[in-house]
Amino acid sequence: MTKRIILIIFCFGLFWQVLSAEQSDNQKPNILIIMADDCTHSDLPLYGGQNVKTPHIDQLASQGMTFNNAYVTMSMCVPCRAELYTGLQPVSSGVCWNHAIARTETKSIVHYLGDMDYRVGIAGKVHADPRSVYPFEMLKGVEGNCVSETAKYDSAGLKEFMAGDEEQPFCLVTALVVPHIPWTVGDLSHFNPKELKLPPYLADNKETRTEFAKYLAEVEVLDQQVGETLALLEELDIAENTIVIFTSEQGAQLPFCKWTNWNNGVHTGFVVRWPGKVESGVRSDALIQYNDVLPTLLDALGSKTKAEFDGSSFVSVLLGEKDSHRDYAYFMHNNVPEGPAYPIRSVTDGKYHYIRNLSPENLYIERHLMARMPLNKYWPSWVFDASDDPEILDLVTRYQKRPAEELYNLVDDPNEMKNLSNQKEVSGIQKKLSKELDKWLKEQGDPGAGLDTYEELQNARKGNHFKALND
Template sequence: MTSSRIDNRLTRRCLLRSTATGLAAVASGLAVRLPSGARAAEASQPSRKPNFVIIIADDMTYHDVGCWGNKDVRTPNLDRLAAQGMRLVNMFTPAPMCAPCRQALYTGLFPVRNGAHPNHSRVYDGVKSMPHHLRPLGYRVGLVGKTHFGPRESFPFEHPAAGAGKAAKGEGETRAGKTAKGGKKAKRAQGDESDAGGASAIAGAVGSGAAGAIRSFIARDKDQPFCLVVASNEPHGPWNLGDATVYDPAKLTLPPYLVDTPETRRALAAYYAEIEVFDRQVGQVMSILDQTGQADNTLVLVLSEQGSGWPHCKWTLYDAGIRVAAVARWPGRVKPGSTSQALMQYVDVLPTFLAAAGANPPDDLDGRSFLDALTGRADRCRETVFAVQTSRGIINGPEAYGIRCVRDARYKYILNLNHDAQFQNVVLKGDLFKSWQAKAAAGDTFARSQVDRYLRRPAVEFYDIQSDPHEMKDLSAEPSLEAERKRLRAQLDAWMKQQGDRGAATEMGAKERQKK
């Protein structure tokens, strides 16, 4: 790669709570570098290296989980996991689409820098991922389920569910639809990402065959540490799994950014039913860890991936698009029932695993370890998080509508690179959005507002997340916040420069990064 080295000023090390160095750093506003991975591990790790399991959903908005305060959806396994571990309530994906966010997760590099900023994309040749970093430390590194990455050489995961098509080999997006009840294939709604899945993407997603593959991978060699990614296809649309009849659409509480129509309520019931399917998959994986005797030495990280395919969620940089429901469980290391408020991103996961394994994370990664936040020795990791949305090349997408954002603990600055154009994607073709448009045409002012602000956006949006968590009131013209806007814009500009992000020019070249 020709990308420049990371500017460590932009990705700050965790601030230590109780050392003189840490206190001095807080006073001066400077970042403090954690002790090197080996020294930190010597002080905090048992002699046996921990195992790592990532369980990642597919298009699940962060607030649609019981332990995140949702009173309607039933997620007993996720709620139990949170009670046994830690909720990471300020985890963010750097992109609100499947391929960019996953490739950032596995490489520790932000999307533009690794080359995979559009959907259906591939990283630059030579980019390394989890297997390259963990295997030299003695780990087996496997993946079961959805891939959505490439090229194969950059993601050499072992695929325990081999034999399920191209995805089992580590590359290829070929799955036409999910398996519905009765074994029939359901056609994807328009906007099908053709997301690949080994073993039928965990057989919807942890069926008998895939569960056996997961079990055999985990139990194969109890003396060798492992890292396993279990990548579900739930609750990605079409929402045709689970029993939607258990949810009365009329009794559901809608998030404040959704327009209340019968179509919205029926869709929400179906979506919640499929979240239950993912929740059961989480329970199955945890049972396998228990049954194989590996649960106590395994750091489990459950991620909701990105926002679901609702308006104002996926394909946007609002929190409903990029904020993640993340739960970490690590018996004896992570305090049960705890919560971390530290800002962190998917690119930070790989460095955290390396630090937990006793290694020094490479300096050229964008991510930084949040191991101290997990173990309760730090309460801050990043001052800001960043994200990109590349709409060029998505189904029914605009020729170019790039979006960039920076967010700190309170404010978010969104830059719409081609704001004169109409934003569009596959959502506009669905019955749900059409029901919003019909309600707007009938004179409903809220429906009109939500339709208009989805299609047409200003050059800059600015939100106070603390007072307006669902980003309903744009403060980009508020005079009293001019200094805050300038501060965050300067940070966003510096980050884009460091990433090699040329804004509109990068957007127009996006199709060159998509798979051929």
């Protein structure tokens, strides 16, 4: 009798374990996306940065997969966020300029996950219009103004949203405003400008070192806020059932970074932690772009949507089933409204990066970086010092006067200091990438320089995307 009772108890316990496991497997994971704002990926220790410590970002990476080759299509806030939220590249969504709105028929992550019974909220910087395309639940507590001189962060609103309904999973975008200019927060005493190791694309003078130290102080604050956000998952005991994505967005508001197609502009930091699915502490060389993220999340959740995206799922990379994803990543830049028209298109295969400047006869001008004093004190010092410093003169010249074509070896020259364009030994590579770029422009319906006008931007803001071109 005793043995029979023991056997019944054992079988019941085994049945309960199996049932609990099935329920756990069927439970949809939460999603937490943490975005930096204008953080050059190569300044993070995770990608070789030597000037600032980011222990929380590093710890997250030790628990998941770090992507070495992740990119945005446009190195500007509004277009890259539209790409992330819609799975579409700029011409498809209509967001081909900074501060442009998406086509009203566009669907975003809010719609797709909402159809799967997810609560989808955003805290901090939004920079996504119109509201009908991005109907996020708006959360308070995180600074939303990227040009504020503060970086307010109160986790109470995030915690309340996360804990809101245990039966309904959530997707939360925590869009931080650091280290977007103005660089006014953080502890400057942690950084000695004279001892900083400046990247080679920055002019080495007092003003640059001073401003770079301020920027690094904000990167340190970024890491602190990442840590506070991740701690909420542990506090609520939901970390094991939450997919976490950290991304650094585009490069900082420094020459050769944001508002360019150069590597330090379009290359983004990207880490994914998915407990029980993604191996801890691994790195991937797979080529991915922001428009791949939404299809990947939907695939991970078992969505059966028939929506068409420009991107595609890299779940197989996350699960360790494949080492590669896309063959090429593509980039574009329309300088309007950040300055006079200066259209750029480019493509990379992960090793070589081919850039085509569509109006090389023009002088490149970015009014925020060059003219908005006192936010940018370094650029005037570059111009002044160029008079008697040939290295600084070369940087100023390279930034403003660009050739029709550029080609860089990203493996040997990640900061893209040596243009290999038209060199005999790489002529075949240049021709191949140029042909691939032409193919992409045709597939996207991208007319090139014709988009980079104030008329097209104004039409798009009215919802008449590409009206002048169609007329």
